[in-house]
Amino acid sequence: MAVSVIQVDQLWKEYRLGVINHHSLSRDLQTWWARMRGKEDPNSTVDSVADKGGDQTFWALQGVSFEVVQGDVLGIIGRNGAGKSTLLKILSQVTAPTKGEVRLKGRIASLLEVGTGFHPELTGLENIFLNGAILGMSKAEIRSKLDEIIAFAEVERFIDTPVKRYSSGMYVRLAFAVAAHLDPDILVVDEVLAVGDAQFQKKCVGKIEDAGRQGRTVLFVSHNMGAISQICNKCMILEKGTVSFHGDVRSAVSRYLTASKGQQKIDRSCFFGPLKSRIEFKEIEIHGSEVAGGDIAPSAEISIVVKGYCHGYIARFRTSIVLYKDGFRLCTLHDLTVPEPLSPGEIVSEVRIPPFFLRPGDYYIALGGHDGGVLASGTDWIFSNELASFTIVDEWSDRNDFANVGAINLPHAGFRRKGLAHGIG
Amino acid sequence: MDKVTQRDWDKVIRPRNGWFDIHPGEIWKYRDLIGLFVWRDFVAVYKQTILGPLWYLIQPLLTTLVFTVIFGNVAQLSTDGLPPFLFYLSGVICWRYFADCLNNTSNIFVGNAHLFGKVYFPRLTVPVSVVISSLIGFGIQFLLFLVFFFYFRINSAIIQPQPAILLLPVLIMQMAALGLGLGIVVSSLTTRYRDLTHLVGFGVQLWMFATPVVYPASSLPEKWRWVLAFNPMAPVIEAFRYAFLGTGSINLQHWFISLASTILLLIAGVVLFSRVEKTFMDTV
Numbered sequence: 001m002a003v004s005v006i007q008v009d010q011l012w013k014e015y016r017l018g019v020i021n022h023h024s025l026s027r028d029l030q031t032w033w034a035r036m037r038g039k040e041d042p043n044s045t046v047d048s049v050a051d052k053g054g055d056q057t058f059w060a061l062q063g064v065s066f067e068v069v070q071g072d073v074l075g076i077i078g079r080n081g082a083g084k085s086t087l088l089k090i091l092s093q094v095t096a097p098t099k100g101e102v103r104l105k106g107r108i109a110s111l112l113e114v115g116t117g118f119h120p121e122l123t124g125l126e127n128i129f130l131n132g133a134i135l136g137m138s139k140a141e142i143r144s145k146l147d148e149i150i151a152f153a154e155v156e157r158f159i160d161t162p163v164k165r166y167s168s169g170m171y172v173r174l175a176f177a178v179a180a181h182l183d184p185d186i187l188v189v190d191e192v193l194a195v196g197d198a199q200f201q202k203k204c205v206g207k208i209e210d211a212g213r214q215g216r217t218v219l220f221v222s223h224n225m226g227a228i229s230q231i232c233n234k235c236m237i238l239e240k241g242t243v244s245f246h247g248d249v250r251s252a253v254s255r256y257l258t259a260s261k262g263q264q265k266i267d268r269s270c271f272f273g274p275l276k277s278r279i280e281f282k283e284i285e286i287h288g289s290e291v292a293g294g295d296i297a298p299s300a301e302i303s304i305v306v307k308g309y310c311h312g313y314i315a316r317f318r319t320s321i322v323l324y325k326d327g328f329r330l331c332t333l334h335d336l337t338v339p340e341p342l343s344p345g346e347i348v349s350e351v352r353i354p355p356f357f358l359r360p361g362d363y364y365i366a367l368g369g370h371d372g373g374v375l376a377s378g379t380d381w382i383f384s385n386e387l388a389s390f391t392i393v394d395e396w397s398d399r400n401d402f403a404n405v406g407a408i409n410l411p412h413a414g415f416r417r418k419g420l421a422h423g424i425g
Numbered sequence: 426m427d428k429v430t431q432r433d434w435d436k437v438i439r440p441r442n443g444w445f446d447i448h449p450g451e452i453w454k455y456r457d458l459i460g461l462f463v464w465r466d467f468v469a470v471y472k473q474t475i476l477g478p479l480w481y482l483i484q485p486l487l488t489t490l491v492f493t494v495i496f497g498n499v500a501q502l503s504t505d506g507l508p509p510f511l512f513y514l515s516g517v518i519c520w521r522y523f524a525d526c527l528n529n530t531s532n533i534f535v536g537n538a539h540l541f542g543k544v545y546f547p548r549l550t551v552p553v554s555v556v557i558s559s560l561i562g563f564g565i566q567f568l569l570f571l572v573f574f575f576y577f578r579i580n581s582a583i584i585q586p587q588p589a590i591l592l593l594p595v596l597i598m599q600m601a602a603l604g605l606g607l608g609i610v611v612s613s614l615t616t617r618y619r620d621l622t623h624l625v626g627f628g629v630q631l632w633m634f635a636t637p638v639v640y641p642a643s644s645l646p647e648k649w650r651w652v653l654a655f656n657p658m659a660p661v662i663e664a665f666r667y668a669f670l671g672t673g674s675i676n677l678q679h680w681f682i683s684l685a686s687t688i689l690l691l692i693a694g695v696v697l698f699s700r701v702e703k704t705f706m707d708t709v
Contacts, residue, residue, distance in 0.1 A: 092545050101438065110544065116544050134544055
């Protein structure tokens, strides 16, 4: 009989937007002092104004309920801002819910990041113990798994070297190895697989699959539909803080991808900057040669089209589209070389990315625009957070193979090997 | 849900409720982590330094030396007839332990926000480990004190250890509890009031001069001595000196006030800390 090990019951989480944590002791003391003397609070006017403008709340989770039975590997997918991270944070007890309850059976371990608490001055071995203990293992437990952890991380030779001398690959391998040997009853994994090389990623996926096979329950959050399809036997879609689908993986993935393919509506609250009142970006479309599942093949040109509306004349403007990968700003593309006047009305901007330029992986897009800094009065601008994403899949081609590890492929031309035929002297 | 199955759950995550949602048992479960934190603090601090743990000795020695020259020789403050060096050393090591506990725990939330944001473990393990690793430092400095204590004891008859020496563990615990209690109150409040970080920095320094560290309580005019009742550290340092060096006295009334306020501070600290730890990630 299937035993339910996680019950999430009407979970709500509220975040306060705007003015929080801007209190200073002196101001609160002032208020308190004024009240003590029965005088008017000197900060009351400031506060009530701030309240009007700043006391907005945002419900990151709005009544999320679901149940997971033992041995399930549940994938959780959803757009950025859908509430995935908030859900994981509550499950990991990093923060408390505002309303609702989560009931758990067995030991839970969460892996929101690899290498949490690593100390750069300590050796690999010392960090295994420290990190393991932070994740909830006892010393005895770590000692019994030590050899396995070191072998898994492939760092035998450097185990007595401070981790600050490790390459980033070694660091990540060691960190994941510790986490992978936690052996909890419930494992919560955030997108930690995005790190490390392809071979190591396979190993990680294998380790998570093993956990599922051994009857452990896994919650796995990822944007990588391939990994979700491979590992999970159930899948849940979060959308704007609610569960919009919970069922088998195949339907979930196809539902998610059809929703995110092509047009994506843009939330106006993502934007900031002085031009926010005059420019309203409404839609973004990402076109390319879509492979099964809706991801984009590297072999075709990718076109990103942004549609919006301009509410007032702007002397000079050009739209910018920024690509991020792994939190790194990869490049900024403009629809015009030089900013031009923009009259009220529809705006349609397009940028194109040549085939095989981007390497396989997840890319995030932020939108914006500015006058190029040419106005005497300063620069007018508008900019957003990352608000759309696309995934480039692996495609076997010598222009896109593992030999070119990195974020982009440069066209292979113009290089020459200096041969020994020239001789010396 | 009926009651039978409700009991089957190992853990229930609920919204923050009430002021007394405290689980001391959890800290015991994570004792290995506390041990590793202590060891990390101890080992990592002096890695890549030439003198290493010798710094634990150099700091109090130099401070005491400076105090001896400035307050003893230049300002000629009274030391109750004790060798100035021993007098200042006793005050310095006690004050340092308390100040270390306070300084290092007062920034727990803000300083560990990255760690606390990614993984759950009882947050109190961090301040507790700070207090323990500072205790190791105090232990080393106390040995240094003992060396000078015996040296001066052989050479001068004025040093008369009292039976109160048996109170040493209580005094150490009180210094730790006071530093910890105040530290976690401050660290809980700094999630809201960042100003406090600045206050603690120089506040501790000023506080030292309000405490009989560089002067004996007996040098205060009789009618002003009651002021010391408001300083919980004052009776502790006085008691330490009385126990080992035999000068001054233990003002029992002051000491009980100090003990009571220490316990109150510690309880207030734990309650406040436990309340803040649940949601501080949303505001930091």
